[in-house]
Amino acid sequence: MIAHAIVFYIFSLIAIVSAIMVTVSKNTVNSVFFLILDFISISCLFIMIGAEFLGMIMLIVYVGAVAVLFLFVVMMLNVAQQKNEWFNSSGRSSHIPVGLLVSIIIFFELIIVIGGWKYKPDLLDSIAIEINNDLTNTQSLGSVIYTDYIHLFQLSGMVLLVAMIGAIVLTFRQRSGVKRQSYFKQISRDRKDGIELVDVENNKGVKIDA
Amino acid sequence: MAELFIFFEQIYRILFLLIPVLVSVAMIVWLDRRVWAFVQKRRGPNVVGPFGLFQTLADALKYIFKEIIIPASSNKFIFILAPIVTMTLALIAWAVIPFSETFVLADINVGILYLFAVSSLGVYGIIMGGWASNSKYPFLGAIRSAAQMVSYEVSIGVIIINVLLCVGSLNLSDIVLAQKDLWFVIPLFPMFIIFFISALAETNRPPFDLPEAEAELVAGYQTEYSGMMYAMFWLGEYANILLMCAMGSILFLGGWLSPIDLFPFNIIPAPIWLILKILFLFILFALIKAIVPRYRYDQLMKLGWKIFLPFSLIYVVLTASFLMYFDLLPGN
Numbered sequence: 026m027i028a029h030a031i032v033f034y035i036f037s038l039i040a041i042v043s044a045i046m047v048t049v050s051k052n053t054v055n056s057v058f059f060l061i062l063d064f065i066s067i068s069c070l071f072i073m074i075g076a077e078f079l080g081m082i083m084l085i086v087y088v089g090a091v092a093v094l095f096l097f098v099v100m101m102l103n104v105a106q107q108k109n110e111w112f113n114s115s116g117r118s119s120h121i122p123v124g125l126l127v128s129i130i131i132f133f134e135l136i137i138v139i140g141g142w143k144y145k146p147d148l149l150d151s152i153a154i155e156i157n158n159d160l161t162n163t164q165s166l167g168s169v170i171y172t173d174y175i176h177l178f179q180l181s182g183m184v185l186l187v188a189m190i191g192a193i194v195l196t197f198r199q200r201s202g203v204k205r206q207s208y209f210k211q212i213s214r215d216r217k218d219g220i221e222l223v224d225v226e227n228n229k230g231v232k233i234d235a
Numbered sequence: 236m237a238e239l240f241i242f243f244e245q246i247y248r249i250l251f252l253l254i255p256v257l258v259s260v261a262m263i264v265w266l267d268r269r270v271w272a273f274v275q276k277r278r279g280p281n282v283v284g285p286f287g288l289f290q291t292l293a294d295a296l297k298y299i300f301k302e303i304i305i306p307a308s309s310n311k312f313i314f315i316l317a318p319i320v321t322m323t324l325a326l327i328a329w330a331v332i333p334f335s336e337t338f339v340l341a342d343i344n345v346g347i348l349y350l351f352a353v354s355s356l357g358v359y360g361i362i363m364g365g366w367a368s369n370s371k372y373p374f375l376g377a378i379r380s381a382a383q384m385v386s387y388e389v390s391i392g393v394i395i396i397n398v399l400l401c402v403g404s405l406n407l408s409d410i411v412l413a414q415k416d417l418w419f420v421i422p423l424f425p426m427f428i429i430f431f432i433s434a435l436a437e438t439n440r441p442p443f444d445l446p447e448a449e450a451e452l453v454a455g456y457q458t459e460y461s462g463m464m465y466a467m468f469w470l471g472e473y474a475n476i477l478l479m480c481a482m483g484s485i486l487f488l489g490g491w492l493s494p495i496d497l498f499p500f501n502i503i504p505a506p507i508w509l510i511l512k513i514l515f516l517f518i519l520f521a522l523i524k525a526i527v528p529r530y531r532y533d534q535l536m537k538l539g540w541k542i543f544l545p546f547s548l549i550y551v552v553l554t555a556s557f558l559m560y561f562d563l564l565p566g567n
Contacts, residue, residue: 054310054366058313058363061359077343077344077345078345078348078405081345081348081349081351081352082348084352084355084356085348085351085352085355085392088352088355088356089352089355089356089358089385089388090355090385090388093358093359093362093381093385094385096362096366096381097362097378097381097382100362100366100374100378101378161344162344162345163344163345163405206533206534
């Protein structure tokens with residue numbers, strides 16, 4: 026048990042330190058790598074408290090897909106230089122007040138959650154769903170999400186769909202003069218579409234219409 | 236004292252798994268080159284040892300004694316980390332592979348998710364190597380491979396959902412035992428084909444080896460690597476290929492189960508069956524490398540997103556409705 030606790034706190038320490046490093050490190054690519062380390066250690070924490078399904082999904086979704094795209098974008102855009110300019114410019118940046126506001130709101134939310142948990146110990150007993158210890162995580166999650174909370178689940182799916190369509194609409198641009206390959210056209214093409222036999226008269230040549 | 240004993244026992248079990256895996260990776264490289272050569276009517280490596288079996292060992296020895304060159308403008312830490320990440324991820328996934336009913340290192344509840352997660356992390360070794368080299372070819376290779384691996388993971392995930400619908404559990408041993416009567420390759424044959432092709436793309440094998448397309452990108456993300464670091468990339472890649480074959484044989488070909496539960500077949504020990512199935516899939520991998528030309532990049536993306544993903548999603552609906560209609564859903 027003690028070894029379990031030690032390992033748990035090692036992972037939490039890594040998570041906190043790498044979360045700080047995400048914001049502190051100057052090189053943006055390094056920030057993303059620290060973000061990935063943070064995700065990985067948080068999923069280890071999930072696994073250690075017995076939520077193995079959440080931990081694995083965290084690894085697959087956040088580390089395997091989201092962070093890859095992050096890294097992709099950051100590497101392509103070369104944001105590192107830009108960010109340094111922000112830091113070096115003389116404090117008139119408009120990002121800082123907004124960032125401060127958001128972080129203060131998040132801070133108060135955290136205080137409310139932790140305070141409620143600390144000062145109202147029966148908070149956990151007031152959950153509507155019974156926790157069944159015989160089922161595995163995956164089963165119990167599935168039986169809750171797809172039955173009691175199906176509407177919320179579908180709603181979040183719709184939100185994601187809207188976000189996806191929005192991203193496509195924002196980045197979509199019609200390009201003209203692009204040669205597109207059509208498999209059907211290629212396969213259904215036969216000899217007489219492509220080849221024409223012409224008798225060429227001497228000293229006249231052939232006129233080919235485009 | 237007892238805890239210490241358990242600790243050492245675990246270490247022995249890990250070594251007992253890892254060393255055979257590493258040796259078989261070396262053998263599989265030889266097999267790959269041999270199959271490739273036979274398709275092209277060559278002999279392939281046949282000088283070192285019997286049938287050239289020790290060729291890979293000789294190559295490895297050569298790599299060990301070569302100088303490791305680290306480019307001056309590279310990000311050194313990440314440059315060195317990249318092959319280590321590739322190798323480690325390729326090896327840790329073997330922890331959950333069940334070789335028989337009892338011989339499995341970690342029989343965890345979410346085994347298949349673990350496998351999927353580790354194989355989706357595999358892209359990091361490539362991206363890190365490509366970026367840290369600070370050179371054009373590796374970077375282009377890394378970007379290609381990131382897009383490719385993320386795309387094909389999606390369809391592999393949907394295919395896994397198909398299998399899970401028939402099993403009702405995420406545990407790999409349960410997945411194998413569910414195929415006692417019928418291997419999933421028969422009812423889910425189209426999914427098996429798509430899984431196989433996606434596995435080719437996921438491990439950057441020809442015809443999807445665009446990240447290291449030698450005609451365009453020299454060697455892709457490996458361009459700046461030399462010596463042992465290159466060898467680690469190379470071993471990690473082959474360990475990943477073996478892993479994908481193992482995943483395919485567990486999901487579709489009944490894992491360690493013998494094809495028929497009759498006398499001459501069921502006395503053969505279970506791990507042998509798994510190894511034979513892995514070898515079968517690997518030989519298919521090697522044959523495809525020899526006979527199929529490389530895909531163009533836009534064709535690759537089109538195949539992943541516009542053909543495989545919709546088709547496997549439709550198949551999920553089909554499987555689910557079939558199981559529902561005939562009341563075959565597991566667990567009730």
